[in-house]
Amino acid sequence: GAGVSQSPRYKVAKRGQDVALRCDPISGHVSLFWYQQALGQGPEFLTYFQNEAQLDKSGLPSDRFFAERPEGSVSTLKIQRTQQEDSAVYLCASSVQGVSPYNEQFFGPGTRLTVL
Amino acid sequence: DAKTTQPNSMESNEEEPVHLPCNHSTISGTDYIHWYRQLPSQGPEYVIHGLTSNVNNRMASLAIAEDRKSSTLILHRATLRDAAVYYCILRVPPGKAAGNKLTFGGGTRVLVKP
8 A cells, every 4th residue: 555655755955945845644644753864863753743733843953844734634844944954864754643652653765855 | 761772783694583682771661662674765664562572573573681671673584675774762651742753763784795
């Protein structure tokens, strides 16, 4: 069946530009997560949605980062006024529900953002 | 939050077993031990999880020490496709908001030699 998809797969932005990264979770998955992975590092949590509600945004590094999931399915991560330190792979994951430690998260392939 | 410690890298020969250690000496009694792996240029994927007892599935086995301060992921016969970064992750019990997210460390990079 279809997994988590992300678009675009690669994005090059000039410093100061705004970017929008899209995530299509697995159909019916209630929970959606965004992670940031710098080169050579493990992924780091950014934010979490349960349906359309953003329940945890403690990992967003600055107010330039904004995420939404208005209808409880597709999510968009927006980065305003991109900086070079924003260069990373942005991973989206979804799960059936997020409140149990049993529920595995299914990850998309990521969007590689390069800020010049 | 309890932390995990893993070796940076390990090498194995194809079709031989691989034992990946993880230390989590500050684990709480209700933390679950999860393993994910990340193949090159892909997102992480779930491998296995456990609480106290050893666990087996089609991908791997998880051996948990009696005091739960360490665990070992066992790949019984490594293939070239198993070359990846393996992450040992502790997850808090349900009902706590922190349990929703995965906290990755640096992981162990596994190289499988043909």
